[in-house]
Amino acid sequence: MLDTKFIVENPDIVKKAAEVKNIKCDVDQIVELYNAINMLKAEYETYLAKKNEISKKIPSATNEERPALIAESKEAGEKAKELSEHLEQKEIVLKDLLARVPQIPADNVPFGKSDADNVVIKTVGEKHIFDFEPKSHYDLLIENDWADFEKVAQVAGPRSHALKGVMARLEIAVHMFVMDKLTDNGFTIVSVPAICKPESVMAAGHFPGNDLTIMKDDVYQLGDTGRSLAGTSEITLNALHAGEILKEDDLPILYAGYSSCFRKEAGSAGKDTRGLIRVHQFTKVEQFVICKGTEEESAKWHAKLLSIIEEVMTDLELPYQVIEACTGDMGFNKIRMHDVEAWVPSEEKYRELGSCSTIHDFQARRTNTRYRESGTNKVKFVHTLNNTGIATPRALAPLIENHQTKDGNVRIPEKLRPYMQNKEFLK
RNA sequence: GGAUGGGUGGCCGAGCGGUCGAAGGCGCACGCUUGGAAAGCGUGUGUAGGUGGAAGCCUACCGGGGGUUCGAAUCCCUUCCCAUCCGCCA
Known part of the structure; x- marks a missing residue:
């Protein structure tokens, strides 16, 4: 396993490594997925943050305020859950792609096919x-x-x-x-x-x-x-x-x-x-x-x-x-x-x-x-x-x-x- | 295979529905102290991801997975691991 950030920041080095090792891996898709996941995650976490924030207010809320807060928090939670399902799917794909990326040979290793x-x-x-x-x-x-x-x-x-x-x-x-x-x-x-x-x-x-x-x-x-x-x-x-x-x-x-x-x-x-x-x-x-x-x-x-x-x-x-x-x-x-x-x-x-x-x-x-x-x-x-x-x-x-x-x-x-x-x- | 008890930070260990990333201790780092060390005192100290110039902020994680709930380390289910006893056995 390589560092994901390294792959995203150095796609050419990784592609080269896969090539000289005769191993297929899709570096471009990794980069694309990584970015997509980050964006989705930001949105997902915003909803989570909202849910957590409202939940925290509930214990000190009055009986009149409480039902509205609960409803609001529940809604944010549901939105988050929806997003997390998309996220999860993408993460599974990314994880698999990452596991297909080979280790990078040292610079002075001789090149060869077999x-x-x-x-x-x-x-x-x-x-x-x-x-x-x-x-x-x-x-x-x-x-x-x-x-x-x-x-x-x-x-x-x-x-x-x-x-x-x-x-x-x-x-x-x-x-x-x-x-x-x-x-x-x-x-x-x-x-x-x-x-x-x-x-x-x-x-x-x-x-x-x-x-x-x-x-x-x-x-x-x-x-x-x-x-x-x-x-x-x-x-x-x-x-x-x-x-x-x-x-x-x-x-x-x-x-x-x-x-x-x-x-x-x-x-x-x-x-x-x-x-x-x-x-x-x-x-x-x-x-x-x-x-x-x-x-x-x-x-x-x-x-x-x-x-x-x-x-x-x-x-x-x-x-x-x-x-x-x-x-x-x-x-x-x-x-x-x-x-x-x-x-x-x-x-x-x-x-x-x-x-x-x-x-x-x-x-x-x-x-x-x-x-x-x-x-x-x-x-x-x-x-x-x-x-x-x-x-x-x-x-x-x-x-x-x-x-x-x-x-x-x-x-x-x-x-x-x-x-x-x-x-x-x-x- | 059967029964019971457990799995919480680097380690030990408290907590057993909201104020908990989690008391306390150990360890570790830095500072003071010292001729030097030890002891002592003080301060700090989880990991990972995101965001930001930075300070910071957000999110996740209390063996793993799932569920209940507005809210779970805490309740339920399931699974793995550890310990002890019983059974079996080289």
């Missing part, structure tokens, strides 16, 4: 040179009986997986490892529900508009409960301080969200159907920051979140690259986004393991999360940022592929060994 236009800004780590034909993570898992896909698909449907034995342990280990790292960096681990209300989903601002059906392709709905399964704990964490006015001293709030995540993947039929890369249910440690609403704070935390996931990549000894998402690929609610992608030998390409985003006050406006600035005592919107900490099972794919040995074993990176009974190899 992920093909993203820019690689950094490549780190040597790709492992194998003196044998490296296996895909899928083959490694099957050959070692570390996972089941076929049977579990019959039970749970396609894009399902079960990790077994030491692989299940490895999954837990990487989460523990990342949670410890985040704790060391001042984050508080929060294990949050994946069940959430649709309002929370909308408040996270991944989807345009207020129309909840928009998200039906992406988000699982829990039947007649009216609730959804979150695609990320960002949704829950973002709403965790909704409606609050925090103290400046409370900030920054650093959360390491831990939860199951659910995605319908309706738009990715046929893609990554085998293995652990793209599944309907996964587990993620999410980095989430609520900070003071300034550019500097946001920029600082963006850099910090990115550095943490880079450190995770380094500690897991994964070759990776950092890309800067272009305007067309960055998503509705973001100002800036960097993806971290790990090298997957069997595919001979980098695959996204994390996505670091500066949201600015876009989510804060939707949740109405604010803080009181010390000194001025002014109430301001917070800024939010998020980045993946680690997401499994996807992260396990590059992890076991990069560290596989000729005999089909997998070497455990040193930093991970304390979480894996100090073993050097998986088997």
Whole structure:
């Protein structure tokens, strides 16, 4: 959500933002409606004021005066009610239009239409040179009986997986490892529900508009409960301080969200159907920051979140690259986004393991999360940022592929060994 | 799922049809005091929208929605949330 006044005063900036993000929104209609509503509201409030004024006189009026006053007040009230019905209709339309306005990308974000236009800004780590034909993570898992896909698909449907034995342990280990790292960096681990209300989903601002059906392709709905399964704990964490006015001293709030995540993947039929890369249910440690609403704070935390996931990549000894998402690929609610992608030998390409985003006050406006600035005592919107900490099972794919040995074993990176009974190899 | 009690400003909490944006306290800001701090004293202090050069004025908001009334924080209905007890349960 953007500030309505900002939209009305800067329609060209907003139109440009929608254009570079390939998002349709009707800025002109917003401006028009806004002005119309203001005019109507002025009239409506005049009647209300009149009604209130007369009502106030009634207690002290004489019995003779009273009936006339009551009638007069009633009339003003009825006029006001009539106008308020028109107002309400217009406001609903405006609210919906406003919710379709995307966040404005930062100035230095590369322009582009799709992920093909993203820019690689950094490549780190040597790709492992194998003196044998490296296996895909899928083959490694099957050959070692570390996972089941076929049977579990019959039970749970396609894009399902079960990790077994030491692989299940490895999954837990990487989460523990990342949670410890985040704790060391001042984050508080929060294990949050994946069940959430649709309002929370909308408040996270991944989807345009207020129309909840928009998200039906992406988000699982829990039947007649009216609730959804979150695609990320960002949704829950973002709403965790909704409606609050925090103290400046409370900030920054650093959360390491831990939860199951659910995605319908309706738009990715046929893609990554085998293995652990793209599944309907996964587990993620999410980095989430609520900070003071300034550019500097946001920029600082963006850099910090990115550095943490880079450190995770380094500690897991994964070759990776950092890309800067272009305007067309960055998503509705973001100002800036960097993806971290790990090298997957069997595919001979980098695959996204994390996505670091500066949201600015876009989510804060939707949740109405604010803080009181010390000194001025002014109430301001917070800024939010998020980045993946680690997401499994996807992260396990590059992890076991990069560290596989000729005999089909997998070497455990040193930093991970304390979480894996100090073993050097998986088997 | 059943029963009961609650949801009021940044926080706590009074009010339970008109004089209520709402006592009191805490917190916070500014000032005095002090060598400095604390304490103390004084003053100020909700959010949002509209209007105006400004002071100001108007409107809305006492969990959400609806209703009764000339008038609702206060009465009624409904819904959500919280607490406790009972039931069920990993």
